[in-house]
Amino acid sequence: MTTLTMKVNGKTRTGDAEGRTLLVQFLRDELELTGTHVGCDTSQCGACVVHVNGKPVKSCTMFANEADGAEIVTIEGQAAEDGTLTAVQQAFQDHHGLQCGFCTPGMVMSATALLKENPKPTEADIRHYLEGNICRCTGYHNIIKAIYAASGQDVSSIAAE
Amino acid sequence: MYNFEFVKPGSVAEAVAALKDEEAQPLSGGQTLIPTMKQRLNMPGTLVSLTGIPELVGVSADGGTLTIGGATTHAQVAAEATAYPALAALAGNIGDPAVRNRGTIGGSLANNDPAACYPSAALASGATIVTNVREIAADDYFQGMFTTALDEGEIITGVKFPTPExxxxxxxxxxxxxxxxxxxxxxxxxxxxxxxxxxxxxxxxxxxxxxxxxxxxxxxxxxxxxxxxxxxxxxxxxxxxxxxxxxxxxxxxxxxxxxxx
Amino acid sequence: MPKDGIGASTKRREDIRFLTGNGNYTDDINMHGQTYAHFLRSDIAHGKINNIDTSAASEMPGVLRIFTAADFEEKGGIPCGWQVTDRFGEVMQEPKHPILAEGKVRHVGDPIAVVVAESLEQARDAAEAIELDIEELEPVLNMKEAIKDGATKVHDDLTSNLCYDWGFVEENREAVDEAIKNAHHVTTLELVNNRLVANPMEPRVAVGDYNRSNDEFTLYTTSQNPHVIRLLMGAFVLNIPEHKLRVVAPDVGGGFGTKIFHYAEEAFVTWASKVLNRPVKWTSTRSEAFISDAHGRDHVTKIELALDENHMFTAVRTDTYANMGAYLSTFAPSIPTWLHGTLMAGNYTTPLVYVNVKAVFTNTTPVDAYRGAGRPEATFQLERVVDKAARELGVDPAELRRKNFIKPEQFPYDTPVAVTYDTGNYHATLDKALEMTDYAGFEARAAESKARGKLRGYGLAHFIEACGIAPSNLVGQLGARAGLYESATVRVNATGSISVMTGSHSHGQGHETTFAQVVAEMIGIPADQIDIVHGDTSKVPMGMGTYGSRSIAVGGSAMVRATEKIINKAKKIAAHLLEASEGDIELKDGQFTVAGTDKSLAWGEVTLAAYVPHNYPLESLEPGLEETAFYDPSNFTYPSGAYICEVEVDPDTGKVDILSFTTADDFGNIINPMVVEGQVHGGVAQGIGQAMLENVTYDENGQLLTGSFMDYAMPRASDLPMYSTDHSCQTPCTHNPLGVKGCGEAGAIGSPPAVVNAVIDALQRGGYNVDHIDMPVSPSRVWSAMQKG
Incomplete structure (x- = not known):
């Protein structure tokens, strides 16, 4: 066991990890941040996406030890203290971009990263960026709309309202 | 997965030393290795992380050669390999954004997955695989599915791509x-x-x-x-x-x- | 109407917790003193268990106990909930489905032993130390071979691998044969309806917790129907009475059918928590899900469509082999029979239909309901054969359909396959879809594609489904071992806020929002004063759960009935308080008024009186305001719709791009259009997935080749288009109080034939002589077909 220290959602957190402990296990089991989900074991589905030092990574495919000293942001760190949703979160609700909610944390984290890299993505840009985030419920239509809307672009240009 | 000792050296020399242990394996992003370990198909005693070694990271162009450090992520290559746009485009289409932020060129070439993208770029470019001990021409490096010219404990420190017309x-x-x-x-x-x-x-x-x-x-x-x-x-x-x-x-x-x- | 009443696209209240990481899924539940179960599963398809030696493994660090079949001798097997009677009047063959493999392993993934340990990794370590002596047997994989004389048997105690040979309608068999023999034209199509894995993004999880102080068990599980699990597991497997067994299905990350069924892992953790006197948790990995979640579809079918000289359909005959897998999953026998054969009239006036289904055991993972369940299989073969007939006869596929449609004035319509469609207007949905897709402009678009070297195709399918599965007395006659009603309790609090306890279960459908809209509409109070409670047998009356697009049609109706009881009682109270006759009391916008006067009382004043009955007709009315209703419908509901897909095929690679996908659905009345459209999007994506990407593949040894997302192709954002949806053609259901039909499965039912019809259209327009490609129409399959055509 090693004791790791990370800044998670702005707060310094410490916890114990084995060599094999994955970052997602550290977040869920050690820090009790269960918003980050595990939907596969082959690094495909993206339900586990968090930001490490500002970049999206799959927390199921990174050892917790690799994140020692890093800044981590998870889904729990998105909305403001008073509960105000971020633009991406609010757009997901406004456009019904989620159903069962299981892939949603990863989707929101990926979408947030996309808009940081590319503030005005096209529909094709969004679809391409979500290559590693699988949703089984929505057929993606409303997720695409939500992200497009969160970027401040006119959704009616890509889909009928 | 099986447990192992995690080591994060700060230099190539430390990494090479750590890899002298017979049970040690390098970890260079782990985007293929970690799923394999989850299935318990791989059992390293020690994993030696290469991603914290500054000298292994970076993209530089000089006199018709693009040099990429072995632990440089796909995302960094996509962003910085402007001297070789086709290579940057290839890197920007590997996996997905999250995978590109962890996976590295050295990891990909060392694994030599028969369906990976980078080996085709290295071979088509006549690239040189640089390790801690030698330089290997791409034509000699790839030796079949998941097989390369690398010896045990040998680390890819960089790849030199002649930039094409x-x-x-x-x-x-x-x-x-x-x-x-x-x-x-x-x-x-x-x-x-x-x-x-x-x-x-x-x-x-x-x-x-x-x-x-x-x-x-x-x-x-x-x-x-x-x-x-x-x-x-x-x-x-x-x-x-x-x-x-x-x-x-x-x-x-x-x-x-x-x-x- | 309150702003969040029926018909409003109210935003979903449940989204807030999901968007902020505050959902409570089963794997988020961790109990004090929790232990971890790991299932050791067969890595071969078929084998005889000679010995299981757990002695060394039991000594491994952290191991609490290792269980094998010997530990379950006193327990029942996993029950099947539906008994089909074959065409000779005999009941189906029903093998035992043990919790852990007894004597034989029968599919890759069949559980052999369970290790419970202090940590999951310790359990996995110990599982590797279990010594197995299993003698490999020839695997049974091909259905047609499996039912030949002398074939290796999956179950040695059964007479063969044939579960049943079902004929429907058996009395029509000869008449159908005769009609086909004498037909002007017969179109024949042989096809495979590919095996799928549902793959909800949340893998299955079960946590068992036994409380020694009161002898009560609690099971937290990823289920679409916690009461069904309590019933099956309590009564048939573990012999625990209902009042000592609580089943909770908290936030569930998608179901799509595969979380209906009762699984061995649920029974195991529940029982083991008592044996070990500690909570036991099992979390499936995705790899485990691929071999242990019940699969869907897997039919091999020959269909013949007979037409007369006017191109009217005169008969349909089908011959289907339906794969059951190694054991009968909970509802497996009903899927290829009553949920499939009864839909083979489609939208058409075909007077004679005969459906033969042979259900076969094989050494594969069990197969059961997956979104649509039987109806996609029916729709696919019918809509493919109709399209093929149109091409053979050189007539427009839309016109051929229109000509044979049941006409709007013919409803209610008795089909020759036992069901009565109450309402519908297929001409309207077809016309709407054709208009939305600019059918007339297609040729110009095709020419433009051709100029770019691409082949463009236009594919149409029109479907009917039977939803809101019920009524109980009918399904009982058909072999169901359960009722198919739904329940609701409406509890009005003293201040007027309301909790609705519904037997329906939401795992993505948005009931917490949409069900509240219905009650808000009926009473006229804001929806945010109404909470929807579901998924806990200790809170909710006995309910049958969510599947078969039944939530609003059956569960919603139960809630309406209970709310009507509430309103009736509240009016009595209001009449007393207002000193008026009950018949003169009206409830509108949350106000009780006396007709023709200005006397009124607010909703909250009446509800307060119900709980503080100082001025109250106690001699004739009980205090309180809480009512329960059980609703058992008199018929299925019959949503229908026209789906159109436009594709472009790359002739160099065979790759198919979907350019547009259009739906015109008739769901009857609609509660929340936003949610309904979302359901259609998701269903269509799964249908496109079946048509283009997804395919469970076993090798000749019964090894699963598609055991992860690395080889089982899930639809991703880049594979799919924006969809154009319409639900303006509404013929409300005539027999439920909301006039609703259900919308959950339509997308997955109507879309596969639309996609394949479009691909065939593209290839034929391009001059290729290809009249069928089995799903998924992957690039390699399309390219290979083009090389031959």
């Missing part, structure tokens, strides 16, 4: 994994054209020499028209027959040439 990579994705069902990298240099194919062969990445000859004398998609890629030795699986992959090799070569020209 023109180049392009065309990937036809396997529908599930999104790895290359077949990918073709075409690179045109002053002394000739090289064509490398990934995803298609039982032997891993290979050069399509007939196409190279045809394209070296006439760099146009038409030059490939009369050729047929052989299906012998190509992979047949639930995503495509050997004949289908042979067809893709030709189609993608033509498209790569058209896009490059």
């Amino acid at each position: 023109k180049a392009n990579y065309q990937k036809f994705e396997q529908p599930a994994s999104r790895f290359a069902l077949t990918g073709v990298f075409v690179a045109k240099y002053a002394d000739g054209v090289r064509v490398a194919v990934t995803g298609a062969s039982e032997e891993g990445v290979f050069r399509w020499t007939e196409a190279e000859a045809a394209l070296s004398s006439n760099f146009s998609a038409d030059a490939v028209d009369g050729l047929t890629a052989s299906a012998d030795g190509l992979i047949g699986d639930l995503h495509g027959t050997p004949e289908y992959r042979a067809n893709l090799i030709k189609v993608l070569t033509k498209r790569a040439v058209a896009a490059a020209a």
Whole structure:
């Protein structure tokens, strides 16, 4: 066991990890941040996406030890203290971009990263960026709309309202 | 997965020392290794992380050569390999954004997955694989599926790509994994054209020499028209027959040439 | 109407917790003193268990106990909930489905032993130390071979691998044969309806917790129907009475059918928590899900469509082999029979239909309901054969359909396959879809594609489904071993706020929002004063759960009935308080008024009086305001719709791109259009997935080749288009109080034939002689077909 220290959602957190402990296990089991989900074991589905030092990574495919000293942001760190949703979160609700909610944390984290890299993505840009985030419920239509809307672009240009 | 000792050296020398242990393996992003370990198909006693070694990270261009540090992520190559746009584009289409933020060029080349993208770029570019002990020409480096010229404990510290006059990579994705069902990298240099194919062969990445000859004398998609890629030795699986992959090799070569020209 | 009443696209309240990481999924539940179960599963398809030696493994660090079949001798097997009677009047063959493999392993993934340990990794370590002596047997994989004389048997105690040979309608068999023999034209199509894995993004999880102080068990599980699990597991497997067994299905990350069924892992953790006197948790990995979640579809079918000289359909005959897998999953026998054969009239007036289904055991993972369940299989073969007939006869596929449609004035319509469609207007949905897709402009678009070297195709399918599965007395006659009603309790609090306890279960459908809209509409109070409670047998009356697009049609109706009881009682109270006759009391916008006067009382004043009955007709009315209703419908509902897909095929690679996908659905009345459209999007994506990407593949040894997302192709954002949806053609259901039909499965039912019809259209327009490609129409399959055509 090693004791790791990370800044998670702005707060310094410490916890114990084995060599094999994955970052997602550290977040869920050690820090009790269960918003980050595990939907596969082959690094495909993206339900586990968090930001490490500002970049999206799959927390199921990174050892917790690799994140020692890093800044981590998870889904729990998105909305403001008073509960105000971020633009991406609010757009997901406004456009019904989620159903069962299981892939949603990863989707929101990926979408947030996309808009940081590319503030005005096209529909094709969004679809391409979500290559590693699988949703089984929505057929993606409303997720695409939500992200497009969160970027401040006119959704009616890509889909009928 | 089985437990192991995690080591994060700060220099190549420390990493090499740590890898002297027979049970030690390098970890260079782990985007393939970690899923394999979850299935308990791999059992290192120690994992030596290479991603915290500053000298292994970076992209630099100098006098017709692009040098990429072994632990440079796909995302960084996509952003910084401006001297070799086809290579940057290839890197920007590996996996997905999250995978590109962890996976590294050294990790990909060391693993030599038969459906990975980077091996085709290295082979088509006549790149040089630089390790802590030697330099290996790409033509000597790839030795079949998941097999390379690397010795135990040898680390890829960098890759040197001669920058081509023109180049392009065309990937036809396997529908599930999104790895290359077949990918073709075409690179045109002053002394000739090289064509490398990934995803298609039982032997891993290979050069399509007939196409190279045809394209070296006439760099146009038409030059490939009369050729047929052989299906012998190509992979047949639930995503495509050997004949289908042979067809893709030709189609993608033509498209790569058209896009490059 | 309150702003969040029926018909409003109210935003979903449940989204807030999901968007902020505050959902409570089963794997988020961790109990004090929790232990971890790991299932050791067969890595071969068929084998005889000679010995299981757990002695060394039991000594491994952290191991609490290792269980094998010997530990379950006193327990029942996993029950099947539906008994089909074959065409000779005999009941189906029903093998035992043990919790852990007894004597034989019968599919890759069949559980052999369970290790419970202090940590999951310790359990996995110990599982590797279990010594197995299993003698490999020939696997049974091909259905047609499996039912030949002398074939290796999956279950040695059964007479063969044939579960049943079902004929429907058996009395029509000869008449159908005769009609086909004498037909002007017969179109024949042989096809495979590919096996799928549902793959909800949340893998299955089960946590068992036994409380020694009161002898009560609690099971937290990823289920679409916690009461069904309590019933099956309590009564048939573990012999625990209902009052000592609580089943909770908290936030569930998608179901799509595969979380209906009762699974061995649920029974195991529940029982083991008592044996070990500690909570036991099992979390499936995705790899485990691929071999242990019940699969869907897997039919091999020959269909013949007979037409007369006017191109009217005169008969349909089908011959289907339906794969059951190694054991009968909970509802497996009903899927290829009553949920499939009864839909073979489609939208058409075909007077004679005969459906033969042979259900076969094989050494594969069990097969059961997956979104649509039987109806996609029916729709696919019918809509493919109709399209093929149109091409053979050189007539427009839309016109051929229109000509044979049941006409709007013919409803209610008795089909020759036992069901009565109450309402519908297929001409309207077809016309709407044709208009939305600019059918007339297609040729110009095709020419434009051709100029770019691409082949463009236009594919149409029109479907009917039977939803809101019920009524109980009918399904009982058909072999169901359960009722198919739904329940609701409406509890009005003293201040007027309301909790609705519904037997329906939401795992993505948005009930917490949409069900509240219905009650808000009926009473006229804001929806945010109404909470929807579901998924806990200790809170909710006995309910049958969510599947078969039944939530709003059956569960919603139960809630309406209970709310009507509430309103009736509240009016009595209001009449007393207002000193008026009950018949003169009206409830509108949350106000009780006396007709023709200005006397009124607010909703909250009446509800307060119900709980503080100082001025109250106690002699004739009980205090309180809480009512329960059980609703058992008199018929299925019959949503229908026209789906159109436009594709472009790359002739060099065979790759198919979907350019547009258009739906015109008739769901009857609609509660929340936003949610309904979302359901259609998701269903269509799964249908496109079946048509183009997804395919469970076993090798000749019964090894699963598509055991992860690396080889089982899930639809991703880049594979799919924006969809154009319409639900303006509404013929409300005539027999439920809301006039609703259900919308959950339509997308997955109507879309596969639309996609394949479009691909065939593209290839034929391109001059290729290809009249069928089995799903998924992957690039390699399309390219290979083009080389032959």
